Structure formats: structure tokens, C-alpha cells
Amino acid sequence: MNYGMQFGPLWPSARVSLLSEPKYGALVNNFSWGGDVVRDLQGLRAADFIYAAQNGPAGAEGPAPLSPNIQCYTFPKGDICRFPPARPDTVGILGYYLMDAASLLPVLALNVQPGQLVLDLCAAPGGKTLALLQTGCCRHLTAKDISVSRIKRLHGILHSYLPKAARDNVSVSVEDGSNWEQVERDVFDRVLVDVPCTTDRHSVMEHDNNLFTRVRKKERQQLPMLQMQLLVAGILAAKPGGEVVYSTCTLSQLQNEYIVESAIKMAETQFSIDVHVEDLSCFRRLFQDTFSFYAECRVGELVLPHLTANFGPTYFCKLRRAQH
Amino acid sequence: LLEAVWLSLAPEHTRDKTGNLALGNLVQSLLDMGFSHTQVVQLFNLQPRLAPQQRLAVASELMLLGLYPNSVLHVLQRSPNVLRMSVKQLKDRGERLRQLGLSEGHLKHVVSRCPPIFTLPGKKIDATVRLFKEKCLFTMDQVMEILRSCPNVLLKEPSDLEYKFQYAFFRMGVKHKDVVKSGFFRAPFTVIRSRHVFLERRGLYQTPDKKGQTQVINAKLKEIIWLSDKDFLAQLACASLEEYDVFKKLLAREEEEEEEEDRDSEDE
Numbered sequence: 001m002n003y004g005m006q007f008g009p010l011w012p013s014a015r016v017s018l019l020s021e022p023k024y025g026a027l028v029n030n031f032s033w034g035g036d037v038v039r040d041l042q043g044l045r046a047a048d049f050i051y052a053a054q055n056g057p058a059g060a061e062g063p064a065p066l067s068p069n070i071q072c073y074t075f076p077k078g079d080i081c082r083f084p085p086a087r088p089d090t091v092g093i094l095g096y097y098l099m100d101a102a103s104l105l106p107v108l109a110l111n112v113q114p115g116q117l118v119l120d121l122c123a124a125p126g127g128k129t130l131a132l133l134q135t136g137c138c139r140h141l142t143a144k145d146i147s148v149s150r151i152k153r154l155h156g157i158l159h160s161y162l163p164k165a166a167r168d169n170v171s172v173s174v175e176d177g178s179n180w181e182q183v184e185r186d187v188f189d190r191v192l193v194d195v196p197c198t199t200d201r202h203s204v205m206e207h208d209n210n211l212f213t214r215v216r217k218k219e220r221q222q223l224p225m226l227q228m229q230l231l232v233a234g235i236l237a238a239k240p241g242g243e244v245v246y247s248t249c250t251l252s253q254l255q256n257e258y259i260v261e262s263a264i265k266m267a268e269t270q271f272s273i274d275v276h277v278e279d280l281s282c283f284r285r286l287f288q289d290t291f292s293f294y295a296e297c298r299v300g301e302l303v304l305p306h307l308t309a310n311f312g313p314t315y316f317c318k319l320r321r322a323q324h
Numbered sequence: 325l326l327e328a329v330w331l332s333l334a335p336e337h338t339r340d341k342t343g344n345l346a347l348g349n350l351v352q353s354l355l356d357m358g359f360s361h362t363q364v365v366q367l368f369n370l371q372p373r374l375a376p377q378q379r380l381a382v383a384s385e386l387m388l389l390g391l392y393p394n395s396v397l398h399v400l401q402r403s404p405n406v407l408r409m410s411v412k413q414l415k416d417r418g419e420r421l422r423q424l425g426l427s428e429g430h431l432k433h434v435v436s437r438c439p440p441i442f443t444l445p446g447k448k449i450d451a452t453v454r455l456f457k458e459k460c461l462f463t464m465d466q467v468m469e470i471l472r473s474c475p476n477v478l479l480k481e482p483s484d485l486e487y488k489f490q491y492a493f494f495r496m497g498v499k500h501k502d503v504v505k506s507g508f509f510r511a512p513f514t515v516i517r518s519r520h521v522f523l524e525r526r527g528l529y530q531t532p533d534k535k536g537q538t539q540v541i542n543a544k545l546k547e548i549i550w551l552s553d554k555d556f557l558a559q560l561a562c563a564s565l566e567e568y569d570v571f572k573k574l575l576a577r578e579e580e581e582e583e584e585e586d587r588d589s590e591d592e
């Protein structure tokens with residue numbers, strides 16, 4: 001696996017970005033009562049990139065299929081400012097959550113609508129769970145993760161960001177999401193499968209050839225298998241007609257397009273479930289001012305880190321389960 | 325001309341009207357040596373309180389060392405204390421510089437880059453030479469070449485020079501002879517470092533391994549240092565100016581924070 005070959009002339013720019021400080025976005029917490037959170041963020045000369053995209057030229061083509069109500073502030077391209085830590089409001093709820101702004105794209109792509117049942121299959125530590133809840137659309141959100149310690153962090157985040165009432169329609173559990181026997185089938189309107197992956201930001205070392213020497217080898221070999229099992233489990237958990245978003249934070253084709261394609265085949269042959277890939281190319285147009293997209297994925301969309309907008313990598317691909 | 329020179333003198337030198345004749349001779353000698361009228365006036369404008377005779381003495385001595393009138397003026401303007409040096413002191417310094425390979429032809433060049441070369445304490449010069457020989461292991465010929473091409477090293481802190489050398493040698497894997505040839509010590513360290521790290525993180529530069537091998541072909545030190553930003557980006561880094569600007573800011577902040585961390589851990 002050699003990114004130089006995969007990305008050609010785009011690779012040096014991505015590589016230097018992976019090895020330099022990443023950029024953050026501030027996900028506004030709609031449950032905070034501070035009121036002046038947005039004003040403070042604007043005072044820093046940050047802007048809500050989602051709002052800007054929808055109200056910019058690319059947004060004029062009509063409303064995009066995005067999960068609603070999510071606001072995330074970022075500094076303009078080329079600006080390396082950092083956000084100060086979020087402050088609690090009068091009842092102790094924090095005003096914003098700092099995260100890789102590109103991680104919101106899978107959540108936006110999931111297009112959660114009011115009253116839906118949502119599953120977050122690999123939820124911890126919970127950045128995307130929190131974003132899903134910002135939509136205010138989840139009738140119920142089920143969050144699972146296999147790691148006890150990471151689930152603790154997820155609980156911590158929910159406590160810092162949600163009032164008790166809002167936590168009531170979230171259930172969190174420690175579970176192996178790849179276990180097909182155990183998943184509730186045909187239940188959820190929306191499923192997010194944000195799988196574990198090799199984190200390129202940590203593994204790009206001095207020599208491209210030993211790109212992954214730092215990651216334990218055994219885990220690495222099993223990773224694609226696990227990713228595929230998780231995605232198939234996500235597909236099984238979705239209702240007929242339901243939508244599934246698969247996402248990773250790696251540039252690796254093997255863990256991105258290849259997993260999606262294999263899982264689709266697997267769902268068909270093993271479970272006779274038809275799954276279609278949804279076109280998300282409108283994301284590329286919509287968010288071109290904030291992210292640097294790689295246009296060549298066979299399926300799905302990929303954000304390549306770039307020094308002027310050092311977000312990502314984020315891969316996301318949306319699947320729709322056929323009605324029957 | 326004489327009038328102008330006369331006017332530039334401090335009162336103590338003009339009180340005695342008979343001095344006028346001597347002054348005439350003095351000015352004539354300077355003209356004979358090749359100073360232009362303007363240069364003579366400039367020479368007398370420096371430190372008006374100083375005796376006229378001293379100017380001639382110092383100027384002649386500097387010309388004996390191989391400088392032209394414009395270099396002489398340059399030295400005296402940038403390093404005014406030279407005017408107060410005795411002929412003996414100047415001769416000694418000239419001798420020392422000759423030993424370091426900085427004679428006639430080179431000296432002109434050297435004083436333009438390092439005007440205080442005549443007033444620099446001898447100890448400082450020795451310390452720099454010793455650093456290059458003993459800590460950096462340059463040969464004496466190489467040391468002389470460095471002094472000729474980068475005389476500004478004489479003004480630097482030895483510890484900074486050592487750090488800079490180690491960066492080229494260990495971090496970039498550049499050999500002594502290329503360090504010398506490239507004029508490395510004349511280049512600002514921040515430029516060298518940001519360009520090198522930029523290339524490295526782009527996957528376009530590697531520190532050679534123990535056998536001196538790399539998997540990419542490293543650019544020459546000389547090019548990394550001396551290309552304009554535009555050419556560096558187009559020819560070596562294949563990157564946009566925008567990217568490089570952001571990178572420099574990020575790298576500066578990384579460095580600042582590393583230093584803070586170092587300081588904090590020292591405090592503990």
C-alpha cells in the first residue's frame with residue numbers, strides 16, 4: 001500500500017498536512033443556554049461553514065440532503081488560529097465541542113429527519129454522537145461501542161453537553177457491533193458506521209515504505225475484516241429503505257472503497273439484501289471552500305488534508321437499503 | 325575641497341591656522357591614493373574630534389592590506405572604532421587575517437560582509453576557528469574557505485554555529501564539503517529549517533541511513549538554501565506559496581511550543 005502511487009501529485013501536500021498540526025472546528029452545542037456562544041465564535045472571526053455552504057453559490061442549486069440544525073464554526077482557509085476551550089453555561093453545559101470539522105460530513109450525509117430511529121454503531125468517544133443529537137431529530141439514538149474505557153468517555157461527553165432531559169432518548173451500551181447474531185435487524189431509519197481504522201495522522205512516519213510499522217501488525221491484518229463485518233451489521237440493522245453511512249479517518253483504499261464494495265456484495269449474497277450507493281458528489285461542490293476533496297473515489301467521498309485547511313482525512317459513503 | 329574639509333573639523337583642530345598647510349598635504353596624499361573628493365570629505369566627516377593625521381595613517385594601512393578607497397570608507401563607516409586603532413594594531417590584525425587565508429583579494433569581500441573584522445577581539449576569532457576545527461571537524465582549508473565565503477560567522481555565537489552545523493550534518497545528512505561549498509553559514513537558519521522540514525514532510529527529502537542511502541533523491545543543499553521562494557516551491561517542493569506560508573506559521577508555532585515544553589521540564 002503506497003499512498004504516493006494512489007494519490008500521485010496530490011500526495012506530498014496530503015503528507016505534509018498529516019505531519020503538521022490539524023485544524024479544529026467548533027461544533028455549537030444547541031443544548032447550551034449560554035446564548036452568546038455563537039456571538040463569541042463570530043467574534044473570533046470564525047464562521048459556520050455549513051451555513052455558509054448552504055447559502056453560498058453551490059447552495060443555490062436547491063436544498064441539499066443534509067442532517068439539519070448542525071452548526072460548526074471554523075477559521076478561514078490558511079488561518080491557523082485555535083479556539084479557546086469551551087466555557088460552561090449557568091447550569092454547567094459546555095457551549096461547543098472541538099473536533100475535526102471534516103468528521104461532521106458523515107453525520108451531515110446521514111440526513112437525519114425528524115422522528116427517526118438512529119444507530120451509532122461505533123460511537124465512542126462520541127463526537128459524532130453529539131453531532132447527531134444536535135439535529136434534534138432523533139426520536140431515539142442508540143450508541144454502541146466495544147471499548148469500556150471509550151464508552152466512559154462517551155458518557156463524559158454526554159454529561160458535559162446534554163441536559164438530563166436530552167439524555168433520556170439516548171441509550172449507550174458496550175457491545176461488539178460486528179456480531180451479526182446480536183444486532184437488532186431491520187429497525188433503524190439511519191445507521192452510522194464510523195469504523196476503527198489506521199489513523200494516518202499517527203502512522204505516516206519518516207519513510208513511506210514503513211507507513212504502518214507503528215501499528216501492531218496482527219490488528220492491522222484483521223482491521224479490514226472487522227470493518228466489513230461492522231458495515232454489514234449496520235446494513236442489517238437498517239430498515240428496508242433505511243440509510244447507512246460508512247466512514248473512516250484513513251486514506252487507505254483498502255479500508256474505504258474496497259470495504260464498501262465487499263460489504264455490498266456480502267449483504268447481497270449472504271442475506272439477499274440489495275444495497276445502493278447514494279451519490280454524494282454534491283458535497284464536493286457544497287463544501288469546496290472548506291475542505292479539499294479527492295475526486296477519484298470509485299464510491300463515496302474523501303477529504304484530503306491540505307495545509308490551508310488541515311481537516312481530515314475523512315472518507316464517507318452513503319448506502320440505501322432497498323425497500324424489500 | 326580644502327574648505328569643505330576644514331569646515332568638517334572640530335574646533336580644536338582648526339584653532340591653529342598654520343595647520344592649514346599640513347591639512348593640504350594630507351588631503352593631497354589621500355587624493356593620490358585614489359580617494360575622490362567626495363570620499364575625502366566623507367572621511368573627514370567621520371568623528372570630527374579625531375586628529376586629521378590619524379585618518380591618513382589608518383586609511384593607508386587599510387589600503388596596504390588590499391582594500392580600495394570605497395571599502396576603506398565602508399569599514400570606517402560601519403565600524404568607527406577602526407579609526408582609533410594604531411598602525412601596529414592594524415598590522416597585527418592584518419597578519420592574523422592573512423594566516424586565516426583572508427588576504428588581499430578576499431579581504432575586500434570579507435569586509436563588505438563583516439565590517440567589524442578589524443575590531444573584533446582576537447579571542448573571538450580564535451574561538452570560531454577552534455569550533456570549526458575541533459567541534460565540527462572541518463579541515464583548516466575548509467575553515468579558511470568558510471571564513472572567506474561566510475565571514476559573518478565571526479560575529480555569531482559559537483554555540484549557534486555548532487547547532488546549525490549539526491543540523492546540516494546529522495539532520496540533513498550533508499557532508500562537510502557540501503556544507504562549505506553551499507555557503508551554508510551565510511543563510512538564515514529559519515529559512516534552512518523550514519525549507520528542509522517542508523520537503524521532508526512532503527516526502528521529498530530523507531535523512532540518509534547509516535549506509536548513506538535514501539529512497540528519494542535529495543535536492544542539493546545549495547539549491548535548498550539559495551533558490552528564491554518561487555523557484556524553491558516550483559522546482560523542489562512542488563507546492564503553492566499559500567501552503568508554504570501556512571506551513572511556516574505552523575512550524576514556528578511548533579518550535580515555540582517545543583521550547584516552552586523544554587523550559588517547563590527544566591523548571592521541574
Ligand SMILES: C[S@@+](CC[C@H](N)C(=O)[O-])C[C@H]1O[C@@H](n2cnc3c(N)ncnc32)[C@H](O)[C@@H]1O
Binds near residue numbers: 123176197
Ligand atoms: C473511529 S472510532 C469512532 C469515533 C466516534 N464515532 C466519534 O465520532 O467520536 C472507532 C470506534 O470503534 C470501536 N470499535 C472497535 N471495534 C468495535 C466493534 N467490534 N464493535 C463496536 N465498536 C467497535 C472502537 O472502540 C472505537 O471507539
